[in-house]
Amino acid sequence: MRTGWLPVARVEQLPMAGSYLTMDLFGQPIVVVRGSDDQIRVMSSICLHRAANIVEGSGRRNVFTCPYHAWSYDTTGQLKRAPLMEGACEFAERDERLPQIRSEIWQGFILANLDDEAAPFAPQVKGLSDYFDAFQLEDMVLVDTLEFDSPWNWKVLVENFMEAYHHIASHSKTFEPVFHAADSRVLDSDGPWSILHMPAADQEHTDPGGLPNVPGLEPWQERDLFASVMYPHFLLAVQGSSVAWYQVLPDAVDHLTLKIHLLVPATTTQIDGFEEARNALRELVSVVHHEDISANDLVWRGLNAGATKQGRLSPLEEAIWQQNQWWLDKMTGG
Numbered sequence: 001m002r003t004g005w006l007p008v009a010r011v012e013q014l015p016m017a018g019s020y021l022t023m024d025l026f027g028q029p030i031v032v033v034r035g036s037d038d039q040i041r042v043m044s045s046i047c048l049h050r051a052a053n054i055v056e057g058s059g060r061r062n063v064f065t066c067p068y069h070a071w072s073y074d075t076t077g078q079l080k081r082a083p084l085m086e087g088a089c090e091f092a093e094r095d096e097r098l099p100q101i102r103s104e105i106w107q108g109f110i111l112a113n114l115d116d117e118a119a120p121f122a123p124q125v126k127g128l129s130d131y132f133d134a135f136q137l138e139d140m141v142l143v144d145t146l147e148f149d150s151p152w153n154w155k156v157l158v159e160n161f162m163e164a165y166h167h168i169a170s171h172s173k174t175f176e177p178v179f180h181a182a183d184s185r186v187l188d189s190d191g192p193w194s195i196l197h198m199p200a201a202d203q204e205h206t207d208p209g210g211l212p213n214v215p216g217l218e219p220w221q222e223r224d225l226f227a228s229v230m231y232p233h234f235l236l237a238v239q240g241s242s243v244a245w246y247q248v249l250p251d252a253v254d255h256l257t258l259k260i261h262l263l264v265p266a267t268t269t270q271i272d273g274f275e276e277a278r279n280a281l282r283e284l285v286s287v288v289h290h291e292d293i294s295a296n297d298l299v300w301r302g303l304n305a306g307a308t309k310q311g312r313l314s315p316l317e318e319a320i321w322q323q324n325q326w327w328l329d330k331m332t333g334g
């Protein structure tokens, strides 16, 4: 996982020079910041003096000053001032810069990778990018976030996200009438990603909240639902009018924080009734996710039971199999 590409933010979350946000990437505190040169960087936020974390939260500033001894850094991570350090040998502010972490921007998402040697992200997911091209993800903006404290291993959530088989039971009154489990299918994949296509049962299906579709979509793209994972756990639920980005932030083997970010085309935010439509989407996502919480609670408890063995997967769960093949390759080097 420490060698995987992980989405840390959207570019529109950092609109101006000095805009920043912070997070913990597998024990590495990071700051994602738009510099005064307009470049977005991902950096360690650990002070170069005696390792205090220099910044938390989010906001906008031109200087990051360590709360411990007031060393200050600019928005590129360059150390600008270290008070009372005159006489320290082999030390010059100009030689000191916060460690830069590998990052890449893909379709408006800022991704980070703790492995300097990792292969670039975009070429690995080209097949997925081509499939979702018409949805113009790069032109979307983040308009709402739901946050959940989730007491399971992150893989429980990913596997649940990537199959529609459970619509028949977990979502029998919400998703199943609209997206029949039996109609779902998993695309062939040529890289570290999976796509689950859930055709709408009703050929006239439209967004229940009234959000407009991305212009130029084919009818099936407007009415169907798509779940995708870029391994290990970059999750997107794509529909004609909006995208839900499930940002998975594991912090222990049995715990993660989940942020569900809702994205819509920038033009959608200008329509009459946008607030109501967005709130309707938020409510639907919340209801469905609470159904998934119940399922994930059941599974995580079961996986920790001594007599539990691996069960057979349904063909409808092929995306789980796809990702497990990738894990297997990673673990065996095959």
Ligand code: FES
Pocket: 047, 048, 049, 050, 051, 052, 066, 067, 068, 069, 070, 071
């Ligand atoms: S630890 Fe940051 S200035 Fe001392």
Ligand SMILES: [Fe+2]
Pocket: 160, 161, 166, 170, 171, 291, 292
């Ligand atoms: Fe679900």
